Amino acid sequence: MRPVTLLTGCAAPLPGSTALSGICKTPVSHPLTLGTQGFEGDEQADRRVHGGIEKAVHHYPLDHYSDWRAELSDLPALTAPGGFGENISTAGLTETEVAVGDIFRLGGALIQVSQGRQPCWKLNHRFGVPDLARRVQQTGRTGWYYRVLQTGTVAPGDRLELIDRLAPDWTLRRLWHALYVDRMNLTELAGIAALNVLAEGWRKYAVRRLESRRVEDWSARLDGTQ
Template sequence: MIAITLLTGRVAPLPGSDKLSGIAKHPVDQPLTLGREGFEGDEQADLRVHGGVEKAVHHYPFDHYAAWRTDLGELPLLDGPGAFGENLSTTGLTEDGVAAGDIFRLGSALLQVSQGRQPCWKLTQRFAVPDMARRVQDTGRTGWYYRVLEAGKVAPGDRIELIDRIAPEWSLRRLWHALYVDRMNLEELRGIATLDVLAEGWRKYAIRRLENGKIEDWTKRLEGGA
């Protein structure tokens, strides 16, 4: 079992912009109710692409912060968890060892890994690093999302415990490699297309590539679009 830092955030303008986001998360000091669409008091500005039942909780490994400090320098944002919009921060869990469908107990809630995190331009705006979203995508240091199988209470310092593995062979690292690196590996795409514990949005990428032989253009999402 691994102790968590629990974080939430309210919608506010992004630095140097009038565009709103809930990406700035801060540690909380009291137990929170976790429902099907996330923690009480946590907000997202654009519900078309953030939040919802398949992105109810965002987990980002604090393990990655040292690598980001090496890449970017000693940015104040990297002094503590919350820089990447995460609700849960831990050390000891990364994309290499976490798989789609993994089920975790946290407090009295039950969570299931639904998909990896897809970085967007708001990370670039938050960090004031011109290609930050693309860096996150290209490195695979993305974090991941949970769906909530059972609502409950979660407190700061609670321990997250893996209790079941549905598809352990489909690590988040493997999924990232198939979707972002070896992008037309037909065997991998067929596997993803039928991986029913994976969020439908991610399975659709694989299905579309298999059907039309084309790879999505994510430029708008990464560089300043909707």
């Protein structure tokens, strides 16, 4: 059981872009209602690709911040949790230990790991590092998302308690490796396509690769400007 820092943010202009973004999150000091679309008071600017049922809550490990500081020096966005747009920050829990389908109790809510995070170009602007989204994808230090199985009230300092593991072999690290490193491993792709606790959008990536024998182009997501 790990105590959590809860973070929310409002949509605001993104530095160096005409776009709005809710990527800048700050800690809250009071309880929040967690609904199926996320925490009260939290905003996403582009609901086509952010938020929604399968991406209601974003978790980014505090453990990764020291790695990023070692690589990027002490950028302002790396001085405290919230730099990567996370709603939950914890220490001692990373993509290596967490599996798709894991169910956690958090305060009065139940949440389930639905997918990893696909980094986008907004991270480049947030940090002032032109290739940061690519670095996040290449390192696998992506964080992950939850769907909300039971709504409830969550307070800062509540503990994240693992309740059940439905697909323990499918860690987020394994999923990342299959999608971004060993990208045409047909056995792994077939496993992903059949992984019903994984968000449908991610299963479709595997299905398309199996059918087309091609890997999708990520350049717009990673390098875009609008």
